[in-house]
Amino acid sequence: MMLRHFMPILTVIGMISPTFVHAEELASPTGRILLTVSGQITETNADGVAQFDLDMLRDLGVEEVQTTTIWTDGPQVFVGVSLDVLMDRVGASGSSIDASAINDYTVQIPLSDAVDGGPIVAFQRNGNVMSRREKGPLWLIYPFDSSADYRTEVIYSRSIWQLDRMAITQ
Amino acid sequence: MSPSDDHIPPVTRPKFLTGSALVAVIFAVCVGVIAILAQSVVRDLQMLEASKSDNIQWTLSQAEVEFLEFQATLRRSSEPVDLEKVREEFDIFYSRIQTLKNSPIYSGVGEDSVYAISLGSAKTFLDETVDLIDSDDSTLLASLEEIENRASELRISIRTLASSGLIQFAEQSDQQRSNVTVALLRLAAVSALLLGALSLLALYSTAISRLTQQRGAALAEANVRMNTILSTSLDGVIVSDTMGRILDFNAAAERIFQRKLKDVKGLPIGEVIVPPHLRKAHDDGVKRMNEKGITRVVGKGRVRLEAMRADGTIFPTELALQSATSGNTQIIIGFLRDISSRVQAENELLNVRDRALAGEKAKADFLTVMSHEIRTPLNGVLGNLTLLDDTALSDDQRRYVDNMQISGQLLMEHVDTVLDIARFESGKVEMIKEPVHLGNLLQGVVDGQGGAANSNRNMIKWAWVGPEIEWVATDAKRLQQILLNLVSNAIKFTHDGVISVEAQADMVNETCATVLFRVSDTGVGIAPEDLDKVFEDFHTTDATFGRQVGGTGLGLGIARRLVESFEGEFGVDSTVGQGSAFWFRIPLDLTEPPLRVTEETKPAEPARKLEILLVEDNKINQMVAQEMLTNLGHRVRLAEDGQKGVEAALAHRYDVIFMDISMPVMDGLDATRQIRAADAPWSETPIYAVSANVLASEQQRFLAAGMNGFLGKPLIRKSVIAALNEVSVVDPTDLTMRAAHGKDGMIHTMAQMRDELGDTVYDLLKDRFLGEGNALAVWLENGPVDMTEMANRCHRSAGSAAVFGALGFRDELIALEQAAKAKDVTRVASLVPNALAEWAKVEAVVQD
Structure with a gap:
């Protein structure tokens, strides 16, 4: 069933070229660390890992995804970093991402999911930075409404919330 | 020319339309229903595929796990106290409950259900605890025991939440599956219905197709048959439109006109087959038909006309034109036949007939000429013999003269016989009726043939059989001729025998009788096989014998014709060696004896x-x-x-x-x-x-x-x-006398008659004269139309009138007679009153 919905409400707010970002060394986080990326990455700012606070994530270039989810009531506006951009920034070279939540819930996400127009690592919902009680600090949001391909149980299971770690694996 | 008109059953379009419309409606309804159901199924499937369900079991159990972890953190927190962990676990549990509370997936459950109540309890717990969790560490620390107590109270609810949720969502899932099943079943049913309808449609289409094929085949067959008929027809068939342009031209037409269809198609028919001298009439006819709808040839049956071949030769043709409607256009179909041979044959027949008629005429002319050429010199011979007979002759000389006269008369008779035939053949023989005394006539015949009979030593006699009749009105010469022919024939074939003439009258009424005449002999007789032939022309029973007895062989043929002219019948009975009996029976009108008897x-x-x-x-x-x-x-x-x-x-x-x-x-x-x-x-x-x-x-x-x-x-x-x-009697002195004396002259004549005849005879004659005159007057007054009868009667009475010296009356009668003979009806009508007036005078004088 190829009922793709080609009306994604997907707006690029800021567009910063990844190559341009690449040029710089990954800065060290100054605020509370929201995300730690480990494993097969080339860019690090700590002990073999790349750590990001909210500002660093914002600096990667934010993207807005407007979509409904099966866990929320009504249309939601999510703002975050494209997974594609994030993986590019850390120089991920594996095939899979082991994404873990605060409570250690872990899902395996193929690196191939990280595409332009694909999932974002959201830190803001409906204009507010997401608290832990509201599935913060980070929630991997696929643009569910943009394609039926994103409305599958597998994708739902990959939409990990209360995300705080990522490990890039082979 | 379409054969469909006669041979193909009309297509029942209404039925066809009804059937197809019905199927179309069924089809449309089925497609609509299927579309709706398919939409519904797609939606259901989409729902299944889009799986909004998440992993419910996991989520519910996770809620319980996370609650338990929160609870465990609370217990562990007694020493050393990790408040941040407490807060984290609270937040995770809070998030989970929020999810259960807000997610549409979990919202379908009724508010009264155990699940909803349990969820409400959890929510209440969270709302009551969140402030404590969010307070500073010391406050939280002080509240931990209370939180733990509250959590313990919630423990059962969370357990119930998980278990009831599982049941609840399992039921929901079942319901959803069931819905899909029902939708699929409906879809299957409607699909089956559609399949059935399509099958019916297919069957119907097949039937229609077969029918169409059959009709097509029948039409094709009819066309082939029609084409075969047209192409093998001996008649040329030309089809044109109403303007006379050729549409079709069959093989026979090609043959007749020496033209090919491909060459003449679309050409005006007038230029192709109508000869130049008829072309204007043809063009006028086409124009007339198109403008006024008047047709002189179309639909009027067969017409004989002239037509023209490619090389310009003109030939007679028989043509029939019919108009017909082919589709929406009117066409003219012409059937033409080349009748050259027939016309030629007819002309030949006409020529042959004309030649035959000319031959007949030549024969009649020849006979006429012969009659003149033979009779003129014969006339001279016989006349001189008559004169010679009156001179003084020796006995021998007189005998020679007699012999010459007999021979001459015989020759004359033969010539007359042949001429009689010519007269009958010319068909212009008029029956002249006059009063005849039958007995005298028979006597005369017998007397006249006495000599001939004697020469063969025959005895000849005549007699009445049964009652006698005397006076009849008939053509005496003809009757005499018949009897003479039969008697002389009998004499020829009889030696030393008896010729017997008998007459037998059958009265039909007072004025009419049928008389049978029979001439029998005791001669050689006729063989049965010859009986039918004896009345034929030029028939002699035996060439040798015929020569011996002489004769032209025409006598009986003439007799037969004469009897037929009397509208009588005739026949012959004969026994070889014993004799023959020729007979004829004719109708005769009885009449009064004529006045001029003396x-x-x-x-x-x-x-x-x-x-x-x-x-x-x-x-x-x-x-x-x-x-x-x-x-x-x-x-x-x-x-x-x-x-x-x-x-x-x-x-x-x-x-x-x-x-x-x-x-x-x-x-x-x-x-x-x-x-x-x-x-x-x-x-x-x-x-x-x-x-x-x-x-x-x-x-x-x-x-x-x-x-x-x-x-x-x-x-x-x-x-x-x-x-x-x-x-x-037409004496100028008489005229003078009549003019001078009139009535006196007549009285004088009558006185003379009385002196000469004596009183008795005179009175008899006078009575007859009066009777005859009155009868004529009555007859004339009644406006008779028979001119021959008129001439005869006037002629007869004119003679009687002359005898009595009634010259005025006689003159009128003669004038009448001549007018009647000339068939001048107008003149007759103008003369009749004069005759009647004269008779009135005469009657008055005679009565005195």
């Missing part, structure tokens, strides 16, 4: 000496006639040809003119016409034709030329006397 029985001497002009070129005939007339006491003047005859007739008054017909310089007819047309005192002198030509048609010509009567050649003394008697 005159006829006693040929009178001429009443007075007549001045006669004889116009005759033949010297011998001149001499014979002159001698005969002179011997009768008349004076004769001669004219040698018609021209001289005219001059003589107009120069001097004659009582009668005897006029030959065939003469040099001017023939008798022209001479007569000139005399009649001349403005002279003597132009009305009676003229008698003297001719060997006895054909009735010729005699008509004589009368038409203005002649008064006819005498056959050779001149017979008796006929001459009769003719002279007719003219002698």
